[in-house]
Amino acid sequence: MTLQNDAENLSDSFVSGDEDNGGAPTSIRNINNEINGNWLSSSSNSIHEARLKAKAKRRLRKNSSRDSGRGDSLSDNGDAVRGTSAAPTSPKSKLLDRKSRLGKGRGLPKKGGAGGKGVWGRSGEVYEPEEVDVKDPNYDEAQENCVYETVVPPLEERDFEKTVTPIVQEYFEHGDTNEVAELLGELNLGPMRSGVPTLAVSLALEAKASHRELTSRLLADLCGPVLARSDVENAFDRLLRELPDLVLDTPGAPQLVGQFIARAVKDQILSKSYIEGYKGRVDCEHARAALDRAAVLLKMSMGGLRIDNLWGTGGGQRPVTQLIKEMNLLLKEYILSGDSKEAERCLRDLEVPHFYHEFVYEAIVMVLESKGEKTCKMILQLLKFLCESSIITVDQMRRGYERVYMDIAEINIDVPRAYFILEQFVDKSFSAGVIDEKLRDLCPCRGRKRFVSEGDGGRVKLESY
Secondary structure, three states: OHHHHHHHHHHHHHHHHHHHOHHHHHHHHHHHHHHHOOEEHHHHHHHHHHHHHHHHHHHHHHHHHHHOOOOOEEEOOOOOEEOOOOOOOOHHHHHHEEEEEOOOOOOOOOOHOOOOOOOOOOOOOOOOOOOOOOOOOOOHHHHHOOOOOOOOOOOOOHHHHHHHHHHHHHEEEEEEEEHHHHHHHHHHHHHHHHHHHHHHHHHOOOOOHHHHHHHHHHHHHHHHOOEEEEHHHHHHHHHHHOOHHHHOOOOOOHHHHHHHHHHHHOOOOOOOOOOHHHOOOOOOOHHHHHHHHHHHHHHHHHHOOOOHHHHOOOHHHHHHHHHHHHHHHHHHHHHHHHOOOHHHHHHHOOOOHHHHHHHHHHHHHHHHHOOHHHHHHHHHHHHHHHEEEEEEHHHHHHHHHHHHHHHHHHHHHHHOHHHHHHHHHHHHHHHHHOOHHHHOOOOOEEEEEOOOOOOOOOOOOEEEE
């Protein structure tokens, strides 16, 4: 204890000497008592130990503030003593630690775990609306009760066609009227609402019959949610005025527009008095033809004509039995007229290119069931014409012939000479370039059993016609 007190008094004397004399006596004393960094007297050793102890105490205070009093401590003789808890691992981990560093409390995270950079509060906490401070320099009395809403500007006429045309063309592909209603509902059509039926009918005039049927359904489904009956009437008024221009691109536009008017009246999106309102007021011959066509169809509907199926059901939406029946009628009409181009046009109107193999199948079966060379020659000429014009693809033609090969056994029950006629027709088809050599070699031939003379031992030989 005496040595420690002497060291403390001596250290205090050094500090006081430095403060009073600017450090001069201490430097002189150091020069006399230190040689090459070694203390000469015994008092110098005590000063050195006192400095080490003071340094250890400062380090202990620093660690204790971080570890909340649970770190290292010094014993009475100045040795460091380990506490019960481990020392901090690294300063970086301590920076990311949210626990309190004051040594107070239970060691829980600060702010209940809701602290940290960019954190407004704990999860699930709901903030109440802040009251407006009248003394705020940015306070504006006019904006206190404002309600903010998303406003869609009305669609301009120059952008109308560019926006609505892709919607109608996509509808021709998927046929979902609900999707069209949603897309049009997102637009602020404004006064351009009546332009939707006009644009849809104009696009349908240049499309197929199935697209016209889809257009009629679209107009019926849009009337109410998106369009009003007055919008539909204004649209058909505009179509009647634009008929002279529509005829230039579609010669049959007056008859088609008249059918659209009749279908709209039948679907109750046009009033029955719409056509009567034009009596005696029409100067354009095209508009008069359209109105006459609509009036005739409505009168025929009273006699049993179904206007709701005016355009028919195009494409793959038709039943298979109906498609087969129409193909047979097409072939019979061709046999009577011999017009290959008309048969091609009727086949295109069916809009089932994936089902043309059925047409090839029915044509070959008609040849097998015929009783003369005329039908065989005309059918072969038609198949060659359709193959050269790429109406019927090579794959569809091959599938049609293969189906006949598979069913020839059943056909032979009704037509005894079916195998022989089929072989002749296949050879002629190969000579005309309708099928290839591989498909010709697949043609089945009927085998027959024949007992030969007794010299052959009664064996059975398989021969073909």
